[in-house]
Amino acid sequence: MEYVRNPMKLQESIVETIGSTPLVKLKKVISGSTATVAVKLEYFNPGGSIKDRAALAMIDAAENDGLLRPGGTIVEASSGNTGYAIAMLGAVRDYSVVIVCTDKVSHEKIETLKAFGANVVRVPFDAPLNSPEHYLNTAKRIVKESDNAIFANQSFNPANPKAHYLTTGPEIWEQTDRKITTFVCSAGTGGTISGAGKYLKERNGDIEVVLADPVGSIYKTYFETGKIDEAFPYLVEAAGQNEPFIPDAFDRGVVDRVVLVNDEESFLMARRLAREEGIFCGISSGMIVSAAVRVAQEKTKEDLIVAVVPDAGDKYLSRLYSDDWLRQNLPSMESHLTSGDSNAGSADPEAKS
Numbered sequence: 253m254e255y256v257r258n259p260m261k262l263q264e265s266i267v268e269t270i271g272s273t274p275l276v277k278l279k280k281v282i283s284g285s286t287a288t289v290a291v292k293l294e295y296f297n298p299g300g301s302i303k304d305r306a307a308l309a310m311i312d313a314a315e316n317d318g319l320l321r322p323g324g325t326i327v328e329a330s331s332g333n334t335g336y337a338i339a340m341l342g343a344v345r346d347y348s349v350v351i352v353c354t355d356k357v358s359h360e361k362i363e364t365l366k367a368f369g370a371n372v373v374r375v376p377f378d379a380p381l382n383s384p385e386h387y388l389n390t391a392k393r394i395v396k397e398s399d400n401a402i403f404a405n406q407s408f409n410p411a412n413p414k415a416h417y418l419t420t421g422p423e424i425w426e427q428t429d430r431k432i433t434t435f436v437c438s439a440g441t442g443g444t445i446s447g448a449g450k451y452l453k454e455r456n457g458d459i460e461v462v463l464a465d466p467v468g469s470i471y472k473t474y475f476e477t478g479k480i481d482e483a484f485p486y487l488v489e490a491a492g493q494n495e496p497f498i499p500d501a502f503d504r505g506v507v508d509r510v511v512l513v514n515d516e517e518s519f520l521m522a523r524r525l526a527r528e529e530g531i532f533c534g535i536s537s538g539m540i541v542s543a544a545v546r547v548a549q550e551k552t553k554e555d556l557i558v559a560v561v562p563d564a565g566d567k568y569l570s571r572l573y574s575d576d577w578l579r580q581n582l583p584s585m586e587s588h589l590t591s592g593d594s595n596a597g598s599a600d601p602e603a604k605s
């Protein structure tokens with residue numbers, strides 16, 4: 253996969269517009285830090301998120317390995333961004349796409365997947381990991397019952413972290429003129445932090461890799477003890493791990509430390525990014541930037557901190573950007589809410605996107 257593209261060139265297809273996303277300095281939300289904090293804006297990808305990179309790499313790998321042949325089917329378990337990315341790429345390359353998601357996924361997300369021509373299979377949100385109805389087991393069953401079908405399986409697919417080793421990491425290295433000192437990222441599958449973090453550390457072993465993790469996720473305990481703890485519910489979506497397993501895509505060895513961020517900090521920072529920096533992002537972006545700003549307080553003006561912004565705010569209008577929803581679901585935000593609106597949506601505590 254090529255990682256340097258020229259956005260001003262005539263592109264062969266939408267696929268060639270994946271990657272080479274902008275890196276932008278933050279000015280107002282950095283709490284007086286003298287360090288530079290910059291955000292890698294992954295919502296510039298055509299599918300709207302960082303997951304375009306992993307999806308493309310997983311499909312390319314399956315094609316190259318002869319596992320996915322023309323006319324085949326790609327199956328994935330996803331509540332959002334990976335589903336969008338695979339559905340988009342399936343449309344371009346004429347594959348059927350089946351996305352398995354839980355019945356908590358919003359109407360808008362389902363309709364977006366269908367807009368790309370994907371088939372959507374919904375399973376109960378509360379099906380445990382050992383149930384045949386769990387979304388991972390359902391995806392595996394569909395693959396077994398179909399011809400010429402693959403399970404993309406982002407959490408256990410080495411092409412996922414490799415995509416970030418080959419693209420996200422090198423882009424950041426070049427965009428910072430090789431001066432990055434700290435990389436801050438979340439882990440859902442762990443693909444981004446593991447791949448980009450590994451690349452950056454190979455270039456300069458002094459670069460600190462910081463995992464921003466939601467309070468309630470199991471990654472912090474796993475990082476510190478190697479043990480899988482019980483997760484607690486949190487409202488940040490698509491980041492952290494709330495199921496009792498660690499994805500193979502997560503490489504604990506790349507991480508130097510974990511910074512825990514709670515829901516309120518995450519939501520507040522995401523909203524500030526929109527209002528103060530013009531960066532309309534999702535909830536995990538708020539969490540990651542919150543951690544980056546906290547880390548920046550310890551740093552000097554020589555430091556250059558890069559934080560990942562995985563996706564944009566449009567998928568979260570009915571939650572993150574709804575004052576009514578926040579009043580109901582995160583009452584501690586009340587003092588930060590200015591307007592009353594009637595756009596309250598329903599909770600969507602989805603796991604991996």
Ligand SMILES: Cc1ncc(COP(=O)(O)O)c(C=O)c1O
Binds near residue numbers: 445563
């Ligand atoms: C919005 C958002 N944030 C963070 C992540 C975590 O990225 P990764 O799976 O590479 O760890 C994802 C992954 O789906 C995501 O969609």
